[in-house]
Amino acid sequence: MFLAIFLFNIIHPGRYLIGPESDFALEKAEMKAAKKAKKEEKKREKMAKKNGGVYVKETSDGSVEGMEMV
Numbered sequence: 001m002f003l004a005i006f007l008f009n010i011i012h013p014g015r016y017l018i019g020p021e022s023d024f025a026l027e028k029a030e031m032k033a034a035k036k037a038k039k040e041e042k043k044r045e046k047m048a049k050k051n052g053g054v055y056v057k058e059t060s061d062g063s064v065e066g067m068e069m070v
Contacts, residue, residue: 018028
């Protein structure tokens with residue numbers, strides 16, 4: 001049992017279960033997208049709290065892209 005656990009720590013099968021036809025690749029991409037959306041939502045809430053309930057998204061050139069009440 002120790003040997004099996006030791007080998008899984010060195011060579012985990014998850015490294016090799018990736019690819020275009022793998023279900024694991026889709027789950028990973030979905031999880032990544034959900035994490036990014038959650039991070040964006042937290043950023044919006046933080047900015048809205050800072051600006052008194054109004055979220056303003058500015059682009060890199062300084063123009064306003066979107067504005068909404070939160």
